[in-house]
Amino acid sequence: MSRNLEIEFKNIVSKSEFDYLIESFQISEKDFFTQINHYFDTKLLSLRNVGAALRIRELPNRSELTLKIPQGQGLLEINDHLTEHQVKEIMTYSHFPPCEVLNELRKMEIEQDEIECVGSLRTDRAEIPYKNGTLVFDHSYYLGKEDFEIEYEVANWDEGNDIFRQLLMEYNIKVRPTLSKIARLYEQKMR
16 A cells, blocks of 8 residues: 655647657657556546546556545545455455555545446556656557547656646647546546
8 A cells, every 4th residue: 555645747649749759758669568547436426526536557567446636736646456356356346455545435435335437448658757757658548539648747746847848848749738537538438
């Protein structure tokens, strides 16, 4: 289990902008790995309505359960590692193992039997260190749609904002209001 404050900046980019950035930062195909995010909420969208998000992320070597809760200029991110069996139990029966995420959901007055999977999103991701943070290149697929995004994860909001804006200017990329992956999945699902 871990808790941390996530501060990230994100921007949707076109395929040509994405390809240009990949080339400029010398990212090769072997630098990418695949992750699958399964997103959850209640029928009444109890998490979405308070700006929170719940997901299982399946990575090549492990899986984790993550709850994100808004906290000022970032998100409190609570992570618990899951076994393959636990992932199946959550996906099939909404049965969560005893964990910090489940404790936090109960504090929010959300019981596990109210929670259901609302959709899944696959992302091919590459990450590199960049000026006191991590620059992330994401190519995502969900509900018949694909998009390209860059993210910049940092510890300091002001410094991160300045560096990310400079990066976008340097590569002549327009600042685009960018929804979170779960919000983009919801938007596509509502169409």
